[in-house]
Amino acid sequence: MGTKERRAREREQLRRQILVAARELFVSEGYENVSMRKIANKIEYSPTTIYLYFKDKADLLDSVCKETLLNLLNTLEELKNDKSDPVESLRRSGQAYVKFGLKYPQDYKLTFVIRPQFQKDLGLQEGSVGERVFNYLREMVSECIQQKRFRQVDIETTGQVLWSAVHGVTLLLIDFPDFPWTEKDKLIDTVIHTTIEGLKA
Amino acid sequence: MGTKERRAREREQLRRQILVAARELFVSEGYENVSMRKIANKIEYSPTTIYLYFKDKADLLDSVCKETLLNLLNTLEELKNDKSDPVESLRRSGQAYVKFGLKYPQDYKLTFVIRPQFQKDLGLQEGSVGERVFNYLREMVSECIQQKRFRQVDIETTGQVLWSAVHGVTLLLIDFPDFPWTEKDKLIDTVIHTTIEGLKA
DNA sequence: ATATAATATTAACACTGTTAAGTTAGATGA
DNA sequence: TCATCTAACTTAACAGTGTTAATATTATAT
Known part of the structure; x- marks a missing residue:
């Protein structure tokens, strides 16, 4: 049966x-x-x-985006074996984040720009994939702070600062492809490097 | 007649x-x-x-956004009298940028997210308001470099790094209002402060 | 007053997301 | 085996969309 x-x-x-x-x-x-x-x-x-x-078209979008977040999470967690120094790990994670966004620019925009427009109240609810992505970032940052590589800043704020930086550069590169950017990889490197330098002890 | x-x-x-x-x-x-x-x-x-x-709905959006850019430019240029030290000036400009975005969140999104989706090839064309906004940023940065307050980085890249940071935090705060952010003003301060610290000599 | 140009409207086309009602096919119980 | 029930799917329709072509109205110039 x-x-x-x-x-x-x-x-x-x-x-x-x-x-x-x-x-x-x-x-x-x-x-x-x-x-x-x-x-x-x-x-x-x-x-x-x-x-x-x-339920409706927005629900369809929602499901698509949850998948995207899962893909992003998997991409990031593949780096976890990386047992090099924590700052270098964080740097690589940032790279991977931006790279993911530029590899799937439309998926990235759907997830981080379009979805919030239709789906209100996605404030990183308990157990969501979004929360798991941010937890990943938290761990990375926490390691840097514990090992005194960053000055004594609080983990939450630091994570949010890093997210701002990588999110910003990703979206700008996607949305304004004709802007006279510095060579792409150099710009990404510099954004991440600058932010990390600004956080160091 | x-x-x-x-x-x-x-x-x-x-x-x-x-x-x-x-x-x-x-x-x-x-x-x-x-x-x-x-x-x-x-x-x-x-x-x-x-x-x-x-011409059509996108053209209407385009015109609305050009106005928004002009408003942003005016807001920024009001700070130009500020003859304090160049790093402090830059910091204040960053603050003003984010503040503008959060004061008119929908206008900001229209201009920097929705418009590029409909209007392709807006690569900062000659004499556009967008170019004038970026020129403003260039001047600020250039002053910091000339006075040896920043290490010897090229102006273009530095400008783009700063833009990434403020754009990123602005959009995140707009798009995920329910995220458990650090206190808003503190986050904005930290984003700008961190980036500037990372650029210093 | 009449011709001309500028401005505004009506009607229509091919679409859109979504709902309610109707249809079909396969499993269940007698 | 046959009737019944249920899950899956489709048809038809509603009210609304951006946009165009044709038409009407108005104000100016001759």
Whole structure:
């Protein structure tokens, strides 16, 4: 009597299919240029079927972004083996963060700019992926402080400062591609280096 | 024979009326929730009249944002009399920038996030207001370097680093109001202070 | 008064997100 | 086996979108 399980599996499969189609379209055409009908066409279902799996378009976006955050978290945690000095670890994490944003610029914008516009009250709730990402940052920072490599600043503020820096440079590079930037990698390096220098003991 | 002038004046008046109505609605309801019909209703004209004054909705947004940039520029240039030490001047400019963004969060997002999404190729063209804002930053930075208060870094990169920092913290505070931030002013201070410290000689 | 130019409106097109009602197919129980 | 029930999906519709073309109105110039 595995029919119940099979049904559940099929259900999950279609849900994923929708999610994949939605992400592809959001990324290639931009959230506001993607209609439920376009997504439906892509998966060869009627538009209203999507509503059996997601509350509305914003919910669809929400799910896509949660996946993105999970990908970001995995990317960062791959660096955790790195047992070099904590400041160098933090620097690499910053690099990885920006690199992730520039590798998937549309996903990054969806997650950190578009989503907050539609989904209010995402204040990093208990156990969310967003919280886990920020916890990662906290650990990195905490290590630097414990080892007296940074001056005695509080962990929260320091984490937020670092986040501001990498978020800022990532978004600027994405949003103003025609601005006469310094060579990209140099700019990213300098942003991270400058911030870290400013935090040192 | 001042009828031509009067007509031109009236034309400009209506143009401004549209612009004001559009900004108010964009700010209170968000760009994507504002329809041409809503704007038209507000000024008691038919929707299509707007198209006699603006190419399309994106053009309307564009004009609103140019105004915002001008306001930002004026806000910053008021500080120019400030003949205190150049590092302190720069710090105050950073403060003013973030403060402006938080005072008009929707306008800030329209200008620095929404507009680039619709208006491609705004790479800081010759003589634009955006260029003038960045020039302001260049001057501030250049003064710090000339007086040997910063180490010998190139002006462009330094400017971009500072912009990244203030842009980042501004957007984060706007987009994630429910995040457990350090006390706002302290965070802003720390972001700017840290960046400047990292640039010092 | 009439022709001309500028300005504004009406009607329409092809879309949008979303809901309510209706249909179909497969599993369940007798 | 047959009726029933239920989950999955679709059709039709609503009120709204940006934008264009054609039309109407108004004010100026001749």
